[in-house]
Amino acid sequence: xxxxxxxxxxxxxxxxxxxxxxxxxxxxxxxxxxxxxxxxxxxxxxxxxxxxxxxxxxxxxxxxxxxxxxxxxxxxxxxxxxxxxxxxxxxxxxxxxxxxxxxxxxxxxxxxxxxxxxxxxxxxxxxxxxxxxxxxxxxxxxxxxxxxxxxxxxxxxxxxxxxxxxxxxxxxxxxxxxxxxxxxxxxxxxxxxxxxxxxxxxxxxxxxxxxxxxxxxxxxxxxxxxx
Amino acid sequence: xxxxxxxxxxxxxxxxxxxxxxxxxxxxxxxxxxxxxxxxxxxxxxxxxxxxxxxxxxxxxxxxxxxxxxxxxxxxxxxxxxxxxxxxxxxxxxxxxxxxxxxxxxxxxxxxxxxxxxxxxxxxxxxxxxxxxxxxxxxxxxxxxxxxxxxxxxxxxxxxxxxxxxxxxxxxxxxxxxxxxxxxxxxxxxxxxxxxxxxxxxxxxxxxxxxxxxxxxxxxxxxxxxx
DNA sequence: TGTACATCAGTGAACGCGCGTTCACTGATGTAC
DNA sequence: TGTACATCAGTGAACGCGCGTTCACTGATGTAC
Numbered sequence: 001x002x003x004x005x006x007x008x009x010x011x012x013x014x015x016x017x018x019x020x021x022x023x024x025x026x027x028x029x030x031x032x033x034x035x036x037x038x039x040x041x042x043x044x045x046x047x048x049x050x051x052x053x054x055x056x057x058x059x060x061x062x063x064x065x066x067x068x069x070x071x072x073x074x075x076x077x078x079x080x081x082x083x084x085x086x087x088x089x090x091x092x093x094x095x096x097x098x099x100x101x102x103x104x105x106x107x108x109x110x111x112x113x114x115x116x117x118x119x120x121x122x123x124x125x126x127x128x129x130x131x132x133x134x135x136x137x138x139x140x141x142x143x144x145x146x147x148x149x150x151x152x153x154x155x156x157x158x159x160x161x162x163x164x165x166x167x168x169x170x171x172x173x174x175x176x177x178x179x180x181x182x183x184x185x186x187x188x189x190x191x192x193x194x195x196x197x198x199x200x201x202x203x204x205x206x207x208x209x210x211x212x213x214x215x216x217x218x219x220x221x222x223x224x225x226x227x
Numbered sequence: 228x229x230x231x232x233x234x235x236x237x238x239x240x241x242x243x244x245x246x247x248x249x250x251x252x253x254x255x256x257x258x259x260x261x262x263x264x265x266x267x268x269x270x271x272x273x274x275x276x277x278x279x280x281x282x283x284x285x286x287x288x289x290x291x292x293x294x295x296x297x298x299x300x301x302x303x304x305x306x307x308x309x310x311x312x313x314x315x316x317x318x319x320x321x322x323x324x325x326x327x328x329x330x331x332x333x334x335x336x337x338x339x340x341x342x343x344x345x346x347x348x349x350x351x352x353x354x355x356x357x358x359x360x361x362x363x364x365x366x367x368x369x370x371x372x373x374x375x376x377x378x379x380x381x382x383x384x385x386x387x388x389x390x391x392x393x394x395x396x397x398x399x400x401x402x403x404x405x406x407x408x409x410x411x412x413x414x415x416x417x418x419x420x421x422x423x424x425x426x427x428x429x430x431x432x433x434x435x436x437x438x439x440x441x442x443x444x445x446x447x448x449x450x451x452x453x454x
Numbered sequence: 455t456g457t458a459c460a461t462c463a464g465t466g467a468a469c470g471c472g473c474g475t476t477c478a479c480t481g482a483t484g485t486a487c
Numbered sequence: 488t489g490t491a492c493a494t495c496a497g498t499g500a501a502c503g504c505g506c507g508t509t510c511a512c513t514g515a516t517g518t519a520c
Contacts, residue, residue: 183414217444
């Protein structure tokens with residue numbers, strides 16, 4: 001079912017979309033709306049099949065435009081995929097900004113990190129699902145883009161960790177710890193996405209415990225093995 | 228290029244496959260060979276696109292049979308996928324059996340676990356890649372089968388951990404730790420699959436450190452938070 | 455051992471369908487004067 | 488403010504292609520006697 005359309009003549013407007021008739025909408029505004037509708041349709045349609053199973057015609061049908069109009073917005077499904085990667089990681093970064101605010105003690109950092117992650121995964125379900133799927137998905141271009149973003153992400157976390165009282169950790173060790181934490185957070189996100197709502201408390205409890213184990217382990221490992 | 232064929236008349240045999248002409252091969256043997264060829268072709272072809280991008284006709288062409296002959300072996304691509312899941316986890320279990328042998332001290336367990344994992348991922352590259360891809364792949368049936376296997380796997384590891392000197396851990400805590408370790412091993416496997424050979428030492432070093440951090444963390448976390 | 459019949463892995467033609475992409479087009483919006 | 492022209496998001500017909508699936512078939516292998 002079309003969710004939005006570019007309307008040229010009133011008689012083409014479906015009844016249920018009457019409120020969407022563009023009145024005093026500039027051409028570029030309308031173009032942006034259609035672009036948005038394409039991205040949303042793609043997020044919805046890839047939920048079942050992944051980007052690999054998404055066809056240009058499906059997207060066009062869902063948006064309510066003719067297949068060829070797709071090309072006014074994207075060169076290919078791959079390019080659409082890259083736009084979604086960018087968008088999804090934008091929402092991920094917003095999440096991290098939330099965690100950075102405040103959170104003085106280690107215990108509080110763990111608690112708020114897991115809470116914020118859990119909430120954000122559910123709020124941005126479609127985006128997180130997209131990233132999780134395409135991380136090992138069918139399109140090399142999109143897959144590599146996702147992996148590059150995760151690496152960037154991991155480096156940023158390493159920088160954040162350096163600010164905590166972890167006396168004299170080497171850059172390498174910070175990267176190793178960061179990699180472990182990011183990996184664990186990805187796994188948790190995938191579990192939240194796949195889980196029934198009633199299993200959510202179990203999963204967040206587990207994630208908290210694991211994050212704590214990792215941090216405690218990192219501190220003790222370092223102090224016992226350090227130079 | 229077809230990699231094996233069921234040959235009925237000698238004139239149909241490609242030159243380079245002349246040595247594969249079935250002589251004194253029973254009907255069921257030949258059927259098994261073709262089945263094997265289909266599984267191998269699918270493993271090869273899904274490497275780029277995932278199971279979602281695999282067509283029955285592609286597989287048939289690769290194997291050197293007519294598309295309709297596929298149905299003599301599998302009801303659908305999904306059923307073929309399930310067979311590959313079973314096969315792939317078989318190879319994973321074989322790996323774990325290797326690790327269980329010997330390995331008295333914790334440090335040795337960590338070392339041999341990572342070595343064996345790293346070696347096995349490369350030996351069974353196609354199988355590991357298949358699992359990694361289909362874990363969040365397009366076919367719900369196959370995806371769920373992979374996840375169920377990982378859960379089984381996690382439970383088995385929890386049982387193994389219970390035999391180590393981890394005084395009086397609860398079943399729940401063992402599951403939490405096991406989940407963390409399995410997640411980290413999956414992440415490591417995916418990194419090995421995606422990495423250049425020259426980056427392998429870095430990755431295994433990192434995996435060792437992380438596993439050690441996790442174990443040290445688990446022990447300390449438990450002793451500091453226990454009842 | 456030889457013969458007659460059953461089995462069944464693989465064949466090949468045919469089908470309707472959805473796909474990406476081309477192309478010339480339309481007509482509302484935007485702009486220059 | 489009004490007019491003439493340019494822009495360009497969306498249209499619709501058409502294309503060739505690979506897809507999964509149907510069906511009746513073939514002929515080597517297997518079996519009953």
